[in-house]
Structures are given as C-alpha cells and as structure tokens.
C-alpha cells in the first residue's frame with residue numbers, strides 16, 4: 001500500500017476509475033493487488049524490427065539516421081508500424097503496465113502513428129518526438145547530444161518555448177555526452193550507464209530523474225558489469241531512478257522481466273525496484289501507488305493460478321516472478337476486450 005509498498009489485507013473500492021475506499025479486512029481471497037507499472041523508456045516503433053538477425057556496434061544497429069533500425073523503419077508501411085506498435089502496447093497492458101514514455105522517430109507522422117496505435121488501450125503515454133515530432137508530442141527526445149551540432153540549442157529553445165518536456169539519451173556507451181545534456185537542464189535522462197561521480201552529483205543536485213534500461217544495456221553490450229549503470233552510487237546520491245525497457249527490437253516491453261533482471265544483476269531491494277517500476281508515472285502527473293482518492297491504476301493477480309501463492313515474501317515474489325499466467329484483471333480497456 002501507499003508509496004512504501006507495505007503489504008496489507010485490504011478491500012479496495014473503485015468508482016469512476018478512482019480509488020474511493022481502502023478498508024482493512026481480516027480475510028482476503030488469494031489475490032494480490034499490485035500498482036500498475038510505468039515503462040519510462042520505450043522505442044515502440046522498432047517493434048517492426050523485432051529480433052532481426054543483426055550484429056554490430058550500437059551505432060550500426062540503432063544510431064540515427066542510418067542504423068539498421070532506421071532503415072527497417074523507413075521500409076515499413078505506416079499501417080504495419082501502427083499495427084506493430086499497437087501489439088506492443090497490448091503486450092505491455094497484459095503484463096501490468098499502465099503507462100509509458102516513448103522516444104518516437106519519424107517526425108510528426110511518427111508521433112501521430114503512435115497516438116493512433118494507443119487509441120484502443122489508451123495507456124498513459126508521453127511521446128518524446130524528434131525531427132519536428134516534438135511539436136505534436138509531449139516532449140522532445142534527443143537521441144544523444146553527440147548526434148547534433150549547434151542547431152541543438154535552437155531545437156531545444158523552440159521546444160521549451162512551446163512548453164515541451166526535454167529528455168536525452170546520455171551516457172549510454174560512455175560518459176562523454178552527459179555534460180552536454182546536463183547543460184540543457186533536461187527533464188529526464190535515459191541510460192547513464194556510464195556517468196562520473198561528478199556527473200552523478202550534478203544530476204542529483206538538479207533533481208533530474210534517470211531512466212535505466214538494464215536488459216537493453218546488456219543486450220547492446222554497453223555494459224558487462226553490475227557497476228554500470230552505477231545504480232547504487234546514483235541511489236545513494238539521491239538520484240530518482242526509473243526503469244525502462246528501451247528498444248522493442250531487442251527487449252520485450254515487459255516490466256516484470258525488467259524488474260527481475262534488475263534485482264538479480266544489480267541486487268536492488270524489492271521496495272526500491274517497485275518504486276523504480278512505478279515512479280515514472282510522475283511525468284504524466286500521476287502516482288500509481290495504492291492511495292485513496294488516486295486514480296485506480298493497479299492490476300489484480302490470482303495467486304492460486306500459479307505457484308506464487310506459496311510465497312513467504314510477497315514483495316520479492318512480485319519483483320521476480322510476476323507474469324500474466326496469474327493476471328486476473330485490470331481496469332484497462334484493452335485487457336477487458
């Protein structure tokens with residue numbers, strides 16, 4: 001319950017999508033009520049390139065403008081792109097995710113295709129566009145300061161003037177693009193797989209949340225050690241960390257799998273991991289925690305359907321074993337369909 005995720009026996013009453021009552025009760029059914037997850041970094045567009053046979057550096061695979069994913073995206077019809085993104089959004093909903101923040105390629109049409117793809121499920125969405133797409137999205141997603149020249153200042157000034165949020169990929173393969181990103185006082189940084197202690201201090205002091213994407217980092221070979229991203233140093237410095245699954249091309253947008261990986265590899269405790277998996281909802285001005293008068297953004301799991309009912313530590317089981325086998329229901333439109 002609440003922001004601390006302590007386990008309680010309760011009945012939750014929802015009216016018009018809002019939690020109106022939370023009552024403590026003695027006897028509860030074999031059901032766990034888990035706050036919805038917020039996937040704080042996705043590239044849903046590259047669902048069309050899922051698990052393509054590819055080898056190469058991160059630049060060859062995903063860097064704009066001519067990395068493999070961008071070539072596949074250009075060769076895919078708008079209809080296929082929308083269908084593929086809608087399928088990934090359904091997959092997210094069916095694995096307990098209620099919202100996402102996406103870096104969308106393809107300029108204005110790219111952002112509009114994603115808005116279209118999200119109409120069925122209507123997850124809480126923040127779309128960071130680029131190449132003009134920021135004008136119709138909620139924000140500007142900068143692929144990396146190293147991909148831009150002097151024009152970046154103007155692009156960011158224009159986006160800020162239009163009231164857009166600014167997010168940067170930074171510190172993915174090394175720490176050399178982090179200071180340039182920090183100079184623009186962004187609303188969010190993505191990756192920080194490689195950041196120096198001085199950069200961590202600056203990020204903490206500026207109160208900038210950092211989205212880490214551990215499975216993507218390992219898949220793309222930008223880390224081979226649990227020292228990167230330096231999650232414990234960031235947490236100790238007071239940096240707010242959120243979790244994201246990054247490119248659908250390589251990694252399934254399933255927050256339960258991301259939480260489990262993060263726990264095993266980085267040894268982060270369960271309450272902190274749950275905070276990281278839900279906290280990103282702040283960018284849509286929401287709090288997914290189970291709190292009276294909050295919008296109902298939770299999922300019910302029937303533990304009798306799996307072995308999880310034998311758990312002696314519910315929080316640890318949630319972050320390591322949750323899956324859709326035991327999913328009972330959600331208030332999400334596309335889950336009910």
Ligand SMILES: [Zn+2]
Nearest residue numbers: 103169246247
């Ligand atoms: Zn990314």
